Amino acid sequence: MKKLLFCSLLLLLTSGSVLAEKIRIGTEGAYPPFNMIDQDGQVAGFDVDIAKALCTRMDTECVFVTQDWDGIIPGLLARKYDAVVASMSITEERKKAVDFSDRYYSNSLAMIAKSGTNIDPTQLQGKSVGAQRATIAADHANAIEGANVKLYDTQENAYLDLNSGRIDVLMTDRLPGYDWLNSEQGKGFEFIGDAIDIGDQIGIAVRKGDKLRERLNKAIEEIRADGTYQRINAKYFPFSIY
Template sequence: MKKLLLATALLALTGGAAAAQTVRLGTEGAYPPFNFIDDAGNVAGYEREFGDEACKRAGLTCEWVTNDWDSIIPNLQSGNYDVIIAGMSITDEREKVVDFSENYFPPADSAYVGLTADADIKTGVVSAQVGTIQAGYVAESGATLLEFPTPDETVAAVRNGEAAAVFADKDYLAPYVAESNGELVFVGDPVSLGGGVGLAFRESDDELREKFNAVIKAMKEDGTINALIEKHFGPETKKF
């Protein structure tokens, strides 16, 4: 009986150690080409490939979890997953509640898109996804902010006349413009916001953050990240 109890205890300990190496990655699954759900129902996109490679190099078993954008930080803090990997820009405001890795996507431009090049982006209605740096920028710009929970709804608002323009990451909007046959056009000049895109961690998870930081640095140095950026965003996209 004692041997059985000892074996059970050892099994529990080894099982716990294995479980400790499983890291849950939280993403939105609705922000291509950063992340989206493919036809098979799996998370796909730039962040899927980057995340899988980062986990492999870090010696971690990673599981993907999807979560609505507007509650993605609260659900990290409550323990529903361990890392946010969801096209999240590094900002001072977010740094107050989460800790970021170094960026795995460089600071990139945000842009306005409307039905015409003279759409009123100064005082008109501009749509943006709730909780984004773009929404914060619009709110302070003099325009009327119209927020939506998902990014595709922000573009739809322009098409159906609810908004004069949408403001979002230029890399996200570019495919919509390219595939619209002239229906959608960029408006005004691009705007640079944020410190690039990083992984977000609970403030207590320094060890996990540093493990990913080491991998991100290595993937920058050997060109892996730049190759993935070009694959998913095209050769004109900013790289490291």
């Protein structure tokens, strides 16, 4: 009897999850062009397009949940959403807390400064260097000797302070930096120095042991193979970012 009850309960649970499966995707919504809030108040951007393509591949419905960056892993662990598609770098430290899918793009770091200021990217002693808190860019900024590092809650706030001149140099991910330089606000600013290769691969975070990971990996492979990925890539960057 007990066994029967258990089996039917199991059946109920699994069938329920198949019928009404909805994957909740956590994203930040403040990291253009990867994830942002568009004019209609909807989440948009590369991450969001990729997440939607993956969901289509997996035949599931996706709902997006926005969450501030420094609470994004805690939110995943607290089951506010099931996967984080928010341009999150795969790092050893984060792997202690979450599992990652294969990469869906790679990133390097770059520094941005006002055009014509001739700041030497190797001589940043005494300069104000900004970065977003809890990012690899912040770690790199913190490692610059003698620099006065300022950490921001969002990338947008860091751009604002770059614009106002409160910081001399912004340490940022190259791709969103590229996007910002092409925007109205980014006029008069430029990359200084070469891109900093940090072996930075961007993956989707899921809770430890969650089977969702394998399904996401398969879906990433599939959208790479059928050209969906390349179409989304071309929509945002004139070069491949995989």
